[in-house]
Amino acid sequence: MSILEILGASITQMGKIPDHVAIILDGNRRYSRSLGLPVEVGHKIGHLNKASISQPIRVSLIHKLLQWQRTLHIKEITAYLFSIENFKRSKAEVENLMELVFLTCTYFMQEIDAGNNTDMCIQIIGNWEGLLPVKLQHRIAHMMVKTRHLEPYRFNIAVAYTGRNAILQSLNAFSGSKDEITGNLRGCECSEYLIAQAQHLVDMSPVDMLIRTGGNLRLSDFMMWETSQAYIHFVPETWPEFSFWKLVHAIFLYQVHRRSVEKMPDIPIESKERNILEEVRQCRWTRIEHLALKDVEYDGGNLDFNPPSKYIETAEKILRF
Numbered sequence: 161m162s163i164l165e166i167l168g169a170s171i172t173q174m175g176k177i178p179d180h181v182a183i184i185l186d187g188n189r190r191y192s193r194s195l196g197l198p199v200e201v202g203h204k205i206g207h208l209n210k211a212s213i214s215q216p217i218r219v220s221l222i223h224k225l226l227q228w229q230r231t232l233h234i235k236e237i238t239a240y241l242f243s244i245e246n247f248k249r250s251k252a253e254v255e256n257l258m259e260l261v262f263l264t265c266t267y268f269m270q271e272i273d274a275g276n277n278t279d280m281c282i283q284i285i286g287n288w289e290g291l292l293p294v295k296l297q298h299r300i301a302h303m304m305v306k307t308r309h310l311e312p313y314r315f316n317i318a319v320a321y322t323g324r325n326a327i328l329q330s331l332n333a334f335s336g337s338k339d340e341i342t343g344n345l346r347g348c349e350c351s352e353y354l355i356a357q358a359q360h361l362v363d364m365s366p367v368d369m370l371i372r373t374g375g376n377l378r379l380s381d382f383m384m385w386e387t388s389q390a391y392i393h394f395v396p397e398t399w400p401e402f403s404f405w406k407l408v409h410a411i412f413l414y415q416v417h418r419r420s421v422e423k424m425p426d427i428p429i430e431s432k433e434r435n436i437l438e439e440v441r442q443c444r445w446t447r448i449e450h451l452a453l454k455d456v457e458y459d460g461g462n463l464d465f466n467p468p469s470k471y472i473e474t475a476e477k478i479l480r481f
Contacts, residue, residue, distance in 0.1 A: 161231060161404070168408050169231045175415035178368035180236040182383055182390070183225075187374030187398025221402065222264060226280065226315055228404050232411065236365060238316040240382050244287065244325055261319060262296050265303045272306050280313040283361060286321030287329065289447075301451035304361070308445075314362070323384035330358040333440045353433055356385060358440055361448075366390070369414045371407075373399045391417055 161169075222239070229237050242257055271277040284300050292300070300319075334350065357363055367383055367390040375396045379387070393410045395402065 161227060165404050166231065168405070172232060172408055172411050172415075175412075176418060177233055177411065178391075178414055178418075179234070180238070180365045180367045180369075180386075181234050182238040182240070182367045182370045182387060184240045184370070184372040184374075184380060184382055185399040186372060186376060186380075188400060190374065191398040191400045220264070220267075221399065223267070224404070228407055229313060229315065230279075232407070235312060236314040236316070238285070238318060238364075238367070238383065240318045240321065240380075242286075242319045242321070243380065243382075244291065244320055244322045245381075247291070247320075258293055258296055261292075261317075262299055264317075265296075265299045269303050269306055277307070277310065279310055280307065280315055281310045281362065282307045282315045282317070284317050284319055285326070285360060286319045287325055288320050289451075291320040295456075298451055298455040301448045302455040305449055305452045308361075316364070318382070322381045324381060326359045326383075327355060327385060330355045333358040333444075334436070351430075351433055354437060357437055361441055361444060368418070369393060369410065371395060371410050373397060373402050 225237065225239065228234075241261065246257070247254060268277070268282050283304055288300055289297060331350075334354070364386065367387045370379070370383070370387045370390045370392045371394075372379070372392075373395045375394070375398075377394055379392075391414045393413060395406055395410070397406065
């Protein structure tokens, strides 16, 4: 990041930084059409690099988003990458998107192996176990297992996701946790906490700010439960045109308006609820670990990356205040 960007990030720290930012990555197809490019190329531009589709994934907008997250000290970001409704698109476009997700997961695994990611847990949310290609399921599971215990940052990618399906997944998650005699959730009623968290493998905090790129003024069934009290920020530019300064601008407006947004009340949590949730998650993690063992070997392919210079890292640390 440039010195000016580091300075801008430092200024944002004077106000409250949102703990959880959700982003709808919209506008790839419109951006490609505006340049006279095929739709498939537009997705590659949006997820690899807005200037050149030949660049490796290390310079992707997704990768930059992770850099911005650390620089701005945002604890959690959730990016809406692929909706269940997107499966209705052409076969070629869907296959292209699946390949991009596969390459992105591979890149994240490379970052861990190279020691460049020691502080960010990366999770996939959505019905990826039921709707995505088997090969991609194995790669996702492998990546999630490798990053499971990393902290303090968390990056969630919503793939094969809709808000309604997510709530349904939460309810279905309890099917194996019922008492065989009474049929109840082991003496515990189904609460807001359980419905909100059972779909996730780690606790997810309520969304403080939701950003949508591309100019559309709708939520597209994205995290309707989690964003019920969030500040919503619409960006007219498409996702490939999104930049660090667009994110900084959104945070400044969040800091201005957050006092007028009613904060979600804290939900009291009983020990029985935590035990049930832990049981549900442990069963799913066991299944994911089994999927991860089936992942094929990877060597990085065209994901060439160069570790940042130690001199640059030292200078950035000095300039960060």
